[in-house]
Amino acid sequence: MVGGGIFTILGISVAMVGVYTPLIILIGGVLACFAAYSYVKLGVYYKDEGATYSFFKKTFPASPFAASLIGWWVIFGYISTLALYAYTFSAYAISGFAFGDSELARKLVAGAVILAFTLINLWSVKGMGKVEDLMVYTKLVILAIISFVLINNGSTSLPVLFQSQTSVNIVSILIAASLTFVAYEGFQLVINAVNEMEEPQRNIPKAIYTAILLAVLIYFVISLGAILAIPFDDIIRNKEYALAAGAEHVLGHWGKELIIAGALLATSSAISGTVFGASRQMAVIADDGYFPSILSHRNQRIPTYAIICMSALAFLLVFAGSLQVILEFGSVTFLLVSLLMAFANFRIRHLTDSSTLVTLLSCAGLLAGTGFILYYEFANQPEQLVFIVAIYVVLTLGSWIYSRLK
Template sequence: MIFHKRPSRSSHRSRGKTLGVPELVAIALGGMVGGGIFTILGISVAMVGVFTPVVILVGGLIASLAAYSYIKLGVYYKDEGATYSFFKRTFPGSPFAASLIGWWIIFGYISTLALYAYTFSSYAISRFAFSDSEMVRKLVAGAVIAVFTLINVWSVKGMGKIEDLMVYTKLVILAIISFVLINNSQTTLSVLLEQQGEVSMISVLIVASLTFVAYEGFQLVINAVNEMDEPERNIPRAIYSAIFIAILIYFVISLGAILAIPFDEIIANEEYALAAGTNNVLGHWGTDLVVLGAMLATSSAISGTVFGASRQMAVIAADGFFPAALATRKNRIPVYAILSMAALAFALILAGSLQMILEFASVTFLLVSLLMAYANFRIRAQTQSSLLVTVIAFLGLLVGTVLIFSYEYRNQPEQLVFIVTLYAILSVGSWFFSRKQHRRHSS
């Protein structure tokens, strides 16, 4: 096995570093605490009821297992291409495999971008008479993508400061919502446990796998490696801190929700479970608070995803696996990659079937995280990784991937067909560019 030369540390301590740990944590939380908590609650309660907070913890454990390999590879390679670059540099003799994982991860981010924008729009217009208009919802979603596209094109530092403000403000609001829900509990855990039907461990693991997308986003920290100081220290600090905060937020909110909101209301209003529940408990101001929290959460998720994923897209394009124009940068900002991601996300929104897009995102990030665990296993000596932790991470992600595919096959075969079809299209695109790049090098 031939490994690419590890870049020197001095290359990452150059001029103009603008993102510190608070900004990096904000980017990760912006990607994680987005539409996730506002969409997974209803699904979890419908499937496992009172064990929803347990699902949140298990999902956080799966995310932590995935993060271990990302952190080790990120510190070793210090490459803003992250997922794609790690795989390409660990397996330099497989250009098609590198191209394929690049296409997978970018379109995974595009699907989450579409989900966040759609969720933002759903909450933003929920108090208006036209809230049921699908076209208005999609146009508002496109508008919010456009706003944060312009912000990301404008300035790295400006994006970082705005991201700080949005993320930490939404954390305060979500903390208030959690406190209010728990303080207005309508029942107790013991009563809910008595009423709960039988729930198997397999069901808990399946739901944790289905909701894995709620923790997607910590990888975005690595995409900012060229804008940070001391990546050896700041990458692990930012990622582990962000995952811990996300687990805490999700756990407390889910606990407060099942104690304060009747299960039938949560299930009947899956997309607006928190808003509907707080309206009954606290009245309109509670609903307004949840709507504000949802809009801030999804806004920061859009901004953080556009920031990190566009840089990864530019790296892939520079290697010839996307159109060359996407690699162009102006003042270190990949303008055309940002614009392309925004346009593709809006196209997905217009196409509809966002539930299937959500499933695609969950499957994609589980698969990609599994491949990262395998890559880290292959070079564990270079990354100084624990063999035991690396193997546990690989097996945990493998189980999650198998469970989500088996669930889709048994319960939602039409979504599985959509996912497989989309993977086939991405595979053809990645194959075309890998062959084109191979012919260029051969001539």
């Protein structure tokens, strides 16, 4: 989770709200904390690796369609984030080559990195964990260096940027903040590893809240350094690899290479972690009959076919959509799913020992975030809204068919 999101959302955020980018990252982090509250409470109460799907199924046992629907939605939400991070990885990986702006080249590289981490996850849980640890610790060091260097090479100041900023209304800020929600996606995956975790009662909340706070801090500092050091035009023009494109003029060749290395590590660990956690959730759903039964097959506890299926669908999504479409679909999906989790937690708040006020605030914030994105799509990019709605129609139909078969 930590680090990958900033490389994905920075260019799009600056294009939408300019100097307010660090602010929307903070607002997105607050929204993520509200979402995490219900996940932590339900995760500690149920201790089920099926996570989102299992929580909803157990909270509403009389509705097989509801269980199937949220299962399909959340899995395809994870598939969209796989596609998102793979696309961002490829944009940074080939940014220094003559064919760096080629859509086909980006999509082929994205497919290659998905394949690489599919094979790593099929190899072994322990092997994947060691690779993930190495990438996480290395990227955190690189991200800290990037933050320090960008801020120290700032060519302007916040007062100057605010003076030159064109008018941005509060609705635009809240829309952009809602779009950043997908950058915090990943904390839910902690719960998918509950069967391989020591002391889940203590480690679930510790891991989730620490990850969100670290992500907020890293995203905020890097976005602040970026807007101070890199001209907005450079960030917006090359939004798929904004940090690398702008940093070369500010930090030179080695600065650019360092940022590319950070981006590749950050997106790689996000891909690997998502494949690991979401494939286990997919296997649980398939075992209950809401996905093809072959997806529940495990080889030494590794859900082999679920991993392969998720990776293949992510590759197809990379080829079907642009970076912004994938980002918006992912944000809407995780806002909707988190809203349903908050509602489920509210339903059994006496069992999970949850605060009624915090749970209601979570529901209100997540509902508002979903509404802001849909409003933005309707007003500005109706064709993308049609694409997103079409995906939801297909997912809903598939979930309904499997719930009827069950």
